[in-house]
Amino acid sequence: MNDAGSHSLPETLYSADAVREIDRYVIEGGHVDGFELMQRAAAATFRHLVKVWPEPGSLLVLCGAGNNGGDGYLVAASAVRHGWSVACVAVADPQRLQGDARRAWQKAESDGVPVQRWQDLEPTVADRLFDGAGLIVDAMLGTGVRGAPRGDFADLIARCNALAAPVLAVDLPSGLDATTGQVAGEAVKADLTVTFIGLKTGLFTGQGPAVTGRVVFDDLDVAALVPRSGQKPQAWRRNWQSLAASLPRRPATAHKGRFGHLLVVAGDRGFGGAALLAAEAAARSGAGLVTLATRPEHVAPALTRCPSLMVQGVIHGSELPPLLARATAVVCGPGLGQGSWGQQMLQQVLVSEVPQILDADALNLMATRVPVRAGNHVLTPHPGEAARLLGVSVPEVEADRLAAAVSLQQTFGGTVLLKGAGTVIVGDEGLPTVIDGSNPGLATGGMGDVLSGIIAALLAQTGDPRASAEMAAALHLAAADRASRQRGFMGLLPMDVIDRLPELLGAAEGVVVPAGPNSGMLE
Ligand SMILES: NC(=O)C1=CN([C@@H]2O[C@H](COP(=O)(O)OP(=O)(O)OC[C@H]3O[C@@H](n4cnc5c(N)ncnc54)[C@H](O)[C@@H]3O)[C@@H](O)[C@H]2O)[C@@H](O)CC1
Numbered sequence: 001m002n003d004a005g006s007h008s009l010p011e012t013l014y015s016a017d018a019v020r021e022i023d024r025y026v027i028e029g030g031h032v033d034g035f036e037l038m039q040r041a042a043a044a045t046f047r048h049l050v051k052v053w054p055e056p057g058s059l060l061v062l063c064g065a066g067n068n069g070g071d072g073y074l075v076a077a078s079a080v081r082h083g084w085s086v087a088c089v090a091v092a093d094p095q096r097l098q099g100d101a102r103r104a105w106q107k108a109e110s111d112g113v114p115v116q117r118w119q120d121l122e123p124t125v126a127d128r129l130f131d132g133a134g135l136i137v138d139a140m141l142g143t144g145v146r147g148a149p150r151g152d153f154a155d156l157i158a159r160c161n162a163l164a165a166p167v168l169a170v171d172l173p174s175g176l177d178a179t180t181g182q183v184a185g186e187a188v189k190a191d192l193t194v195t196f197i198g199l200k201t202g203l204f205t206g207q208g209p210a211v212t213g214r215v216v217f218d219d220l221d222v223a224a225l226v227p228r229s230g231q232k233p234q235a236w237r238r239n240w241q242s243l244a245a246s247l248p249r250r251p252a253t254a255h256k257g258r259f260g261h262l263l264v265v266a267g268d269r270g271f272g273g274a275a276l277l278a279a280e281a282a283a284r285s286g287a288g289l290v291t292l293a294t295r296p297e298h299v300a301p302a303l304t305r306c307p308s309l310m311v312q313g314v315i316h317g318s319e320l321p322p323l324l325a326r327a328t329a330v331v332c333g334p335g336l337g338q339g340s341w342g343q344q345m346l347q348q349v350l351v352s353e354v355p356q357i358l359d360a361d362a363l364n365l366m367a368t369r370v371p372v373r374a375g376n377h378v379l380t381p382h383p384g385e386a387a388r389l390l391g392v393s394v395p396e397v398e399a400d401r402l403a404a405a406v407s408l409q410q411t412f413g414g415t416v417l418l419k420g421a422g423t424v425i426v427g428d429e430g431l432p433t434v435i436d437g438s439n440p441g442l443a444t445g446g447m448g449d450v451l452s453g454i455i456a457a458l459l460a461q462t463g464d465p466r467a468s469a470e471m472a473a474a475l476h477l478a479a480a481d482r483a484s485r486q487r488g489f490m491g492l493l494p495m496d497v498i499d500r501l502p503e504l505l506g507a508a509e510g511v512v513v514p515a516g517p518n519s520g521m522l523e
């Protein structure tokens with residue numbers, strides 16, 4: 001779930017290599033000495049550690065073979081100076097450490113940190129260290145990690161994850177690829193990640209959100225040097241907090257004709273619910289008018305459930321053009337099925353000029369036959385649909401979600417929204433956007449239909465496919481987070497998410513409902 005602490009995070013995301021280059025620029029450019037930077041990293045880590053765990057009990061610090069380990073040795077030294085009970089385990093032989101990391105280890109030793117080599121530990125002693133830990137500091141692998149953790153690193157990561165003690169990850173959870181968010185073997189599951197200098201993209205997409213816990217950031221006082229380093233961000237980090245202000249404003253004299261007429265083409269036999277979820281989400285997201293074109297048998301239930309919709313039963317594709325002619329945007333896909341009804345409908349949508357969202361079965365049908373012209377469309381694949389469209393496997397998509405989304409955009413044009421934790425949005429220009437946050441309650445049938453309804457409603461109002469996709473993904477997540485506070489994750493339903501849309505939109509519009517005798521009047 002989105003975390004309150006992330007509000008102060010920067011909005012730019014960098015690859016791990018870009019952050020390493022920034023480090024290099026800062027140090028080799030003579031701006032800040034490498035050991036001084038490491039001391040700042042350790043001090044920042046310790047500051048956050050004390051804030052979250054003022055009395056952690058015994059601290060177990062696991063240090064790797066590089067500068068991430070160096071940070072760990074200095075954190076251990078701070079803890080000893082603080083009078084805490086500390087155990088420090090060197091996963092790699094500290095005698096072989098080099099440079100700043102070596103200096104950090106020596107400082108820890110001279111400050112009285114009891115450093116023990118993992119390889120020298122008797123199994124019973126190792127068990128005691130782990131079982132007695134009140135808090136684990138993971139300083140094993142940082143931005144220098146390459147591939148799946150090997151040897152003792154893999155064992156220690158598994159051991160950390162088997163314990164109930166909380167974990168603080170230094171810079172990133174060991175085992176996570178901080179650029180892509182991929183976990184090739186196993187990654188430490190942290191409760192808090194304190195990350196430095198630049199936010200890394202992989203903390204926010206792929207497996208990142210599942211292993212970082214809360215993310216806090218410290219610029220180590222070198223923020224002013226970042227633009228001068230020549231390193232460019234890889235993506236934007238956005239959430240509802242940062243996007244709500246771009247919501248289209250409604251003048252007091254507004255009439256329904258100003259907010260677009262959305263056509264929802266959805267719901268083959270047996271899939272009427274998907275059509276209704278998309279249409280109702282759209283109606284709740286400010287579309288002026290919503291027409292649902294669906295199988296005739298869904299007309300009566302849809303009208304009963306949501307009388308603000310116009311619902312049209314359609315049997316042949318030839319019935320769509322007049323409806324498309326009146327639409328400012330169209331969403332095609334929820335519950336469309338892959339039979340001839342769905343194919344006919346999709347065909348009509350694809351040949352129209354109307355700005356369009358292509359979702360679910362529309363993407364499955366496209367993957368087998370219909371190429372998309374470049375333009376004003378939004379594709380909203382989940383990783384499985386993305387894999388089919390790209391002709392690769394799902395793990396290949398998940399291994400680098402940003403690259404997969406970019407590749408889809410280059411193939412199909414328009415805007416691509418790749419679903420999943422850390423939703424990625426790519427348009428035909430500008431950096432990709434990563435939506436910060438994830439909610440496991442969204443892994444339920446119908447949630448995607450709600451998302452396409454929201455995107456489509458915003459597209460009908462703004463005419464801007466990319467901005468609509470970004471706002472909708474952030475709003476959808478914020479609504480799910482809000483609903484989860486009452487309903488948890490397992491029992492969350494798409495209707496719960498739709499129910500929270502108006503209050504989030506209202507708050508973004510600055511609508512306030514006063515308490516007291518005039519309650520109910522807007523001011
Ligand atoms: N001076 C600097 O550049 C600063 C670096 N900082 C820290 O330094 C980290 C980067 O340090 P390094 O570049 O030394 O890299 P790391 O400390 O991330 O790790 C490099 C070491 O891990 C080993 N390794 C790599 N992949 C492995 C795998 N799959 N399995 C097992 N071992 C593996 C390598 O052989 C190497 O010895 C950052 O994440 C940050 O924590 C901070 O101290 C701030 C200043």
Ligand SMILES: [K+]
Pocket residue numbers: 068138139140141142169170171172173174
């Ligand atoms: K780490």
